[in-house]
Amino acid sequence: MTAPIAAIGAVTGLGAVGSVGPAAATSPALGASATSGTDFATALGKGLDAVQGSQNTADGLALQAASGTLVDPAQYTMAATQAQLMTQLATTLESKAVAAFNQIMGMQA
Template sequence: MTSPLGGIVPVGVGALGAATGASGPVPVATAAEGGDGFAAVLAATFDRLQGAQRTADGLAVQAATGDLRDVHDYMIASAEASLATEMVVTVKNKAVEAFNEIMRMPV
């Protein structure tokens, strides 16, 4: 017997960054909505990662030039970008691990 997974909401890369202006979880595209499913979620996650890194880089430049008013904004953005990168690398490693395991299966 299987149970429906309708109550599970995926957490996007930018979900940690409410203080830096990032939006909430990545919306899941379903087949009924015409989305590409996993590919659409993966692409949105990479876009959010790029945005988090871009924000942290911009705040780092402001901190270096003395234009940054609150150093906390930079520290939050930097931590968010670091965690997001770590999460994406971990997901990539697990995907490669799963692919390798599938390739080792006897046919």
């Protein structure tokens, strides 16, 4: 008999990023200091830590699968897929940030 597959948990590490919507229109002016809340660098660091954590989890489960001590191979499959998706997201965000930086630098020339 097979055991049912557990639900996939929410992606963690990006909880510091707020929602984008009508509330964003009431944000302070560009010259105002936005000291409350989490800054972008902290949110980015937490996101990268989450990516590293998911990769470490997948690596640990891969070692267990290779040594024959892994009870449920589906755990490794889900962890590896989650790590792959989180890495793809981080790479896409990096590419978009570089493109935006290059566009801003092009405006100054």
